[in-house]
Amino acid sequence: MAAKVVIIMGSKGDRGHAESIVKTLQELNLPYELRVCSAHKATRRLLEILESYEGSSDPIVYITIAGRSNALSAVVDANTRFPVIACPPYSDRFAGMDVLSSLRLPSGIASPTILEPDGAALLAAKMLALFDQELAQRLASYRERFAAELERADAEVRGHGGASA
Numbered sequence: 001m002a003a004k005v006v007i008i009m010g011s012k013g014d015r016g017h018a019e020s021i022v023k024t025l026q027e028l029n030l031p032y033e034l035r036v037c038s039a040h041k042a043t044r045r046l047l048e049i050l051e052s053y054e055g056s057s058d059p060i061v062y063i064t065i066a067g068r069s070n071a072l073s074a075v076v077d078a079n080t081r082f083p084v085i086a087c088p089p090y091s092d093r094f095a096g097m098d099v100l101s102s103l104r105l106p107s108g109i110a111s112p113t114i115l116e117p118d119g120a121a122l123l124a125a126k127m128l129a130l131f132d133q134e135l136a137q138r139l140a141s142y143r144e145r146f147a148a149e150l151e152r153a154d155a156e157v158r159g160h161g162g163a164s165a
């Protein structure tokens with residue numbers, strides 16, 4: 001079974017954000033594909049792209065990257081049987097209000113929003129690990145690193161704090 005993540009970005013300009021997601025997917029050795037399409041600007045083509053994955057016998061999780069007004073994530077979610085995670089790029093223009101277009105969804109749409117690229121990759125990995133023991137193992141080792149880092153930091157600050165206990 002070859003589980004994979006399909007990242008769809010709304011514009012080539014989102015490539016940098018996509019690469020941050022890819023970094024974590026690569027660390028987890030999780031296969032991925034990068035696609036560019038827009039629900040706003042190329043709806044028919046987007047539906048064709050989705051259709052091409054619908055028959056897959058392997059599990060897929062989509063991560064959608066759409067800045068400004070995010071139609072992409074909801075349109076993908078409404079037209080696929082696979083889960084969709086929205087990971088919009090951060091923008092502080094207009095006081096960061098773009099994010100609301102990812103959060104407020106019509107009924108029947110279920111695309112969660114994760115703002116941090118590595119968080120979106122991790123959620124996709126956790127979903128796919130439900131069907132893949134080896135991925136579950138890699139994910140567990142990846143997450144152990146964070147606990148180990150915290151332990152090291154704890155030991156370091158403790159050593160400087162003059163605590164007597």
Ligand SMILES: Nc1c(C(=O)O)ncn1[C@@H]1O[C@H](COP(=O)(O)O)[C@@H](O)[C@H]1O
Nearest residue numbers: 010011038039040066067069070071072
């Ligand atoms: N939000 C969407 C959609 C969509 O939701 O269909 N299509 C493009 N975009 C986003 O608009 C920003 C500027 O896009 P352009 O570069 O096409 O002007 C990008 O962040 C893109 O993801």
